Structure formats: structure tokens, C-alpha cells
Amino acid sequence: MRIIVKENYDEMSKAATNIVAGQLYIKPDSILGLATGSTPEGLYKNLVKVHETVGLDFSKVVTFNLDEYYNLPRENPQSYHYFMNEHLFSKVNINLENTYIPDGMTEDLDIECKNYDDLIEKMGNIDLQILGIGQNAHIGFNEPDIKFEATTHLVKLDDETIEANSRFFTSKKEVPEYAISMGIKNIMLAKKIILLASGENKAEAIYKTVLGSVRPDAPASILQLHRDVVIILDKDAAKLLPENLIEK
Ligand code: GLP
Numbered sequence: 001m002r003i004i005v006k007e008n009y010d011e012m013s014k015a016a017t018n019i020v021a022g023q024l025y026i027k028p029d030s031i032l033g034l035a036t037g038s039t040p041e042g043l044y045k046n047l048v049k050v051h052e053t054v055g056l057d058f059s060k061v062v063t064f065n066l067d068e069y070y071n072l073p074r075e076n077p078q079s080y081h082y083f084m085n086e087h088l089f090s091k092v093n094i095n096l097e098n099t100y101i102p103d104g105m106t107e108d109l110d111i112e113c114k115n116y117d118d119l120i121e122k123m124g125n126i127d128l129q130i131l132g133i134g135q136n137a138h139i140g141f142n143e144p145d146i147k148f149e150a151t152t153h154l155v156k157l158d159d160e161t162i163e164a165n166s167r168f169f170t171s172k173k174e175v176p177e178y179a180i181s182m183g184i185k186n187i188m189l190a191k192k193i194i195l196l197a198s199g200e201n202k203a204e205a206i207y208k209t210v211l212g213s214v215r216p217d218a219p220a221s222i223l224q225l226h227r228d229v230v231i232i233l234d235k236d237a238a239k240l241l242p243e244n245l246i247e248k
Contacts, residue, residue: 001210001223001224001229001230001231002229002230002231002247003210003230003231003233003238003241003245003246003247004230004231004232004233004246004247005233005234005235005238005241005246005247006232006233006234006235007234007235008234008235009042009198009199009234010042011234012042012196012198012232012233012234013042013043013045013046013196014046015232016040016042016043016130016194016196016232017043017046017047017050019128019194019230020032020043020047020128020130020194021047021050021056023127023128023192024056024057024058024061025056027127028057028059028060028061029060029061029062030061030062030127030128031061031062031063031064031123031124031125031126031127031128032061032062032063032064032126032127032128032129032130033063033064033065033066033126033128033129033130033131033182033187033190034063034064034065034066034084034088034130035065035066035130035131035132035140035196036065036066036067036080036083036084036132037132039132039133039196039197039198040130040132040196041087043130043196044087044088045087047088047092048088048091048092051091051092051093056092057093058092058093058094059093059094059095060098061094061098062098062099062100062123063084063094063098063099063100064100064101064116064119064120064126064182065080065084065099065100065101065102066131066139066140066141066181066182066187067080067102067140067141067179067180067181067182068080068081068101068102068103068104068179068180069104069176069178069179070104070154070176070177070178070179070180071104071105071176071178072104072105072176073104073105074101074103074104074105078168078169078174079104080101081101081104084099084101100116100119102116102152102180102181102182103180104176104179104180106180109154109180112152112180113151113152113153113154113180114152116152116180116182117151117152117183117186120182120186120189125189125190125191126186126187126189126190126191127190127191127192128190128191128192128193128194129187129190129192129193129194130194130196131187131193131194131195131196131220132195132196132197133195133196133197133202133205133206133209133220134160134161134164134205135160135164135201135202135204135205136158136160136161136205136218137205137208137209137218137219137220137221138158138161138219138220139184139187139195139219139220139223140181140182140183140187141155141157141161141179141180141181142155142181142182142183142184142187142219143155143156143157143158143161143219144158144216144217144218144219145216145217145219146216146217147216148183148184148185148216148219148222149181149183149184150183150184150185150186151182151183151185151186152180152181152182152183152186153180153181153183154178154179154180155178155179155180155181156177156178157175157176157177157178157179162175162177184219184222188222188225188226190226191228192228192229192230193223193226193228193229193230194229194230194231194232195209195220195223195229195230195231195232196232196233197231197232197233197234197237198233198234198236198237199234199236199237200236200237200239202233202236202237203236203237203238203239203240204240205218205220206231206233206237206238206240206241207240207241208220208221209221209223209224209231210224210231210241210245211241211245
């Protein structure tokens with residue numbers, strides 16, 4: 001794991017932007033794994049800027065989002081479909097037919113999950129996966145569990161996650177209780193992974209990710225077993241990590 005610590009959120013977002021933009025320059029038909037939440041917003045904003053100013057090209061890019069709320073229509077402003085359109089897809093020259101997000105309104109969950117897995121595999125797996133992290137160390141919506149769920153699946157969200165995400169909804173009651181999420185194997189098969197975290201409330205999750213035992217009750221800890229992970233943090237999120245682990 002490479003661990004990069006930046007002064008603040010903006011610097012963290014810039015460092016992530018350089019990696020993603022670099023990936024697209026080298027391989028314009030990259031398959032990107034995308035995350036939602038407030039953490040990658042700065043990254044998406046910067047990518048839009050790079051597209052507008054120097055023409056970063058998304059025309060051949062394929063994307064797979066990590067997750068979507070279950071039973072929340074895509075027109076709902078809190079859906080991840082809506083988020084991606086608002087923050088990235090509507091602002092760059094991506095072909096919407098190449099953007100994939102689990103269908104939270106599916107009538108057949110098993111088929112939806114299997115098709116998602118099959119498509120990722122058929123495309124040759126993800127080149128660069130972008131991750132945020134939950135306060136309970138979840139990645140995507142892979143909540144702490146007694147085992148690592150390998151493939152795309154339905155998740156019952158933890159109360160802690162519902163609480164944390166209620167800030168986007170008018171009340172906690174409106175946060176969906178379930179979501180569809182890529183599994184740990186889908187994520188681990190990505191060729192390269194970057195994980196972003198900002199703020200003191202992520203410090204413990206980051207500590208467990210980097211230094212905890214690899215256990216399904218801290219899902220992000222599995223990343224210790226991946227050979228190309230870059231963790232990009234701001235100072236607050238890095239607060240519990242020993243200096244010697246941080247890249248100079
Ligand atoms: C959400 C998403 C994750 C995200 C995490 C942290 O529930 N499913 O992909 O990384 O929680 O969100 P935030 O960046 O808003 O703290």
C-alpha cells in the first residue's frame with residue numbers, strides 16, 4: 001500500500017485527479033470503478049475542469065459504479081444515478097451507454113446482480129477503482145460482516161451507515177435500508193485501486209484498513225492483500241497512522 005497524506009481535502013482531491021487523469025491519458029478506453037459520497041466530489045469537479053480546459057477525453061471510457069440504493073428511483077436526487085449525472089456524466093463527453101450502475105429498482109435482484117458481475121468480467125475487469133470509505137470501514141456498501149461477500153449482492157445497511165448518510169436526506173426514515181453493492185472480489189480484481197478519505201471521523205477506519213487484521217468486520221482491511229493500492233488522505237484522516245508508513 002502506498003499512503004499519501006495531503007494538507008487538506010482540496011490537495012487530496014488534486015492528488016487523486018492526477019492519478020485518474022493520468023490513467024485516461026495512458027489508456028483512453030479505461031474501465032473506471034466509481035464511488036459516490038461526498039469524498040470524491042472534489043475529484044469529479046477537478047476531472048470536469050481538466051476535461052473543459054485541456055480536453056481530457058471520456059469518449060471511450062467505461063464506468064461501473066460500486067453501488068446503488070435499493071428501491072430508490074434513479075430520478076431521486078439521492079440516488080447514485082442522479083449523483084453521477086450531476087457530478088460527472090452530464091459534464092464530460094462520456095457515452096452514457098458505457099456507464100453502468102446497479103439498477104436499484106430491479107424486479108429481479110438475482111439476475112441484476114449476476115448481470116452486473118458478468119458484464120464487469122466480460123469487459124476484462126476494472127482498470128482503476130476509486131473508493132471512499134465508511135466510518136465502519138465499509139467499501140462500496142460492503143458492510144462489516146462475518147464473511148467477505150465476493151460478488152454483487154443486496155446489502156442491509158448498518159444503522160451507522162444509515163445515520164451517516166441521513167445527512168443527504170430530509171430525515172433518517174427516508175434513507176433506504178438496503179442497497180445493491182459490488183462485492184469484495186469485484187473490487188479486488190481491479191488492476192489499480194485508489195482510496196480517498198478526509199476528516200477525523202475516518203481516522204479509525206483508515207487505521208483498521210492499513211494496520212488492522214484482515215477481517216470481514218473491517219471490510220477495507222482486505223485491501224492490504226491487493227498489490228496496487230494508493231490511499232490518499234488528508235491530515236485528519238491520517239491522524240492515527242504512524243509517520244513511517246506515510247510516503248515522503
Ligand atoms: C457511502 C458509499 C460509499 C462511500 C461511503 C463514504 O455510503 N456507499 O461508497 O465511500 O459511504 O461516504 P462519504 O464520502 O460521504 O463519507
